[in-house]
Amino acid sequence: MSNTNMPKWAELVVLPIVCLAVALAVAGVVVALIGQDPMEVLSFLIYGALGTARGVSYTLYYTTTFIFTGLAVAVAFHGGLFNIGGEGQAIMGGLGTGLVALWLSPYLPAWLLLPLMLVVGAAFGMLWAAVPGYLQAYRGSHVVITTIMFNFIASSVLVYLLVNHLRPVGTMSVESVPFEPSANLPRMHEALAWLGIEWPASPLNTSLFIALAAAVAVYLFLWRSKAGYNVRAVGSSASAAEYAGINAKRHIVLAMAVSGALAGMVGMNEIAGVSGKLLLEFVSGAGFTGIAVALMGRNHPVGIVFASLLFGALFQGGAEVAFEVKGFSRDMVVLMQGLVVLFSGAMIYVIAPWVAKPLNAVLNLFGAAHAKGA
């Protein structure tokens, strides 16, 4: 895609690191402009995100949600579709997860209930994405428009249900009753305690493993299964897919359905893993952050896991900085995240030639062996 003659490993490793460094440098300038010490902010950021067991836990907790939404965007992208609706699909998925928990947690044991919550959550997200997918494939309504619309509908549905039906009588806060314990996914510190490892309490829960398994599953789906091959063929060249006898319409719906199912799993982290009840705002923009995550992770599961980790660290570290440094508001944190997205997503091909030139000069110094491999 790029015209830079860089070895593949450099494009995948060196380039993102340089982009991140540039983003942080620009962020540092902005921090200096508002009269703060950039190095102090940076050290608080890194320490807050990765310096303590508690910080790492929070970072990984955010990471979990971003893996789900990032994978969702990536799968749709490989099918040539821009799924902006991760937000709404995650809301509906959380709703499905929560409804199952509310209705069945008094009756079912955890080992049966939790998988059921996962499946129903994924199914809700899947349906919420499959409808725009269907409209795109068979009616030509653009998926970007419809998924945005569906975000609004999803959030309204959730508000309506919570306010009018799920809120216990006599309470003011817009949330459901807490689930029975069988509907709560074990926290990581609990799980580690069973293994005899002491770990501070945090929202981090075992849905991290579901997210990592989903990343593996996405890889297997896209690059090992025939259906994934077909999805990628449709996404890369609709006319070639038609020539190959691949039903493009069906695979557009499939790509959206899988995408929505992944976003729908967010509820396992936020609802089943953390809040233990259905509430508003549990997605809070993660569906959109997923777009940045997928962009930065080059739409590959491995890249997405690392990009999620970076964004998780930015969220957690940013919150820590806002807490520790006076006059450093949450808006500054959002600005830093924006810069990271800008430089590692949108500007990557602007930065690439600057990296390629010195890098190739160095490689040539060490002999042409590398260049031949490129």
Next chain:
Amino acid sequence: MDKASLPGHTTATAPTATVGSVAVGMHGIEKRFGAVRANQGVNLNVATATIHGIVGENGAGKSTLMSVLYGMYQADAGRIAINGAAATIHNADDAIALGIGMVHQHFMLVDTLSVLDNIMLGAEPHWLLSRADKATRGQLRDLMQRTGLHLDLDSLVRDLAVGDRQRLEIIKALHRGANILILDEPTAVLTPQETAQLFEVLRGLRARGTTLIIITHKLKEVMGLCDAVTVMRAGEVVADMPIAQATLEILAEAMVGRKVHIGRDGSVGVQDGAVLLQASGIGVQDALGVARLRQLDITLRAGEIVGAAGVSGNGQSELLDVLAGLLSPDSGELQVMAQTFNSADWLDPKTARQLGIAHVPEDRHARALVMAFAAWESAVLGYGHLTSYTTGGWMHHSAMRTATRDMMEAFDVRPRNTELQSSHFSGGNQQKLVLARELGQAPTILLVGQPTRGVDVGAIEFIYAQLRAMRDAGCAVLVVSSELDEILALASRVIVMNNGRVTGELAIDDCNETNLGLLMTAENV
């Protein structure tokens, strides 16, 4: 083939008003992309007011050289002199300022704008459009008068025929002051008539003192049009001569580096093989309701190559798509392998493959390969159902890679890298990969569109041999080509298509360029 019989050939030579002066001098041009040396010490001298051909196989470095001249690439080493003065060309603007214009193979036009707007675009003489309009109109009237290139300035580009679009590109370059004009594969998309017209235009420009550089790999056109020719191979100039010293054989051999034979071979296949495919009464209308195929009948027999000749756009593409299952006709019937399909229930591409119909599509980029895929992924396109490739929805990567390696070996696809992205192969190697895939499952019917479009001379010979081998193995082959030479070299039987109909069917021995040309261009059919 002797020069005098070439279409449109004239014996007039270039005017000699500026004998000896050199319009373009390129000396010692070096350009490397990573480890690839696209140009190595290339020298090129183009005399003023001549037509200079640059020929070479795909990847020989001719486009790179012209991109250096037009400022799209910077040479790593070497000097450029324009009209005798040393020049540094950093970008296309520099080139235009030096009087260099370029007509790209893929036109750079805005379809929804008028001819006038396209010419002005980016070079508006006044910020107020109505004034710019008026001024440009006047200048263009003079320009058209002088050059004899006429176009309606107010018609929309999307309504123009391909030949007119090319004319527009030429006017655009001339309007910006070009007196050195580079044309990249100018005849690739033209009909024979449009080609002849183009050549007249180019000769006219030469007579008025314009220097023309033509990148091509059609050697006959070089012989018919150019005053001098430079042959490139693997980034180097391997031959450079006035046209009087050149022959087709010399040029072909210089391009490929060995002797090539791409004419007819002895055998023309079986005459009365079993009928493998029969279609009758095929009618197709496009989205605008224009009939593309009208009551067309076609029969394909075992052991023959049927050549479908015709000017592009007379229904050949639709015919291929209909037979391959990509397009359902509005009327007609198809019998293939004891199965009958009618227009209400046409075969789909999957069924077509299962019935043994292989299809090498005309449009390699859009249809035959997924350009973003690795070679091995493209090499299984359409054949995912094979049990050796998949079980229960899972793909066997190693089996696919092995199969691709075998295909690359058997069809000499270079480089032999199964992981390389499909778009990074040259046209000829892409085509070989597609042929390897389509011929690999021993089809009984083979549909081939433009088998050698964008393919270099060395590969053409190989592709012809493969198609003949399929014929000899008892396959029914349909070849659609806009190159008459190709039809004549391959076919056992020729059908001529005109305006959606078959207007003539001839045994190969009865064919010659004259009678085919008449059938192709006859009016009122």
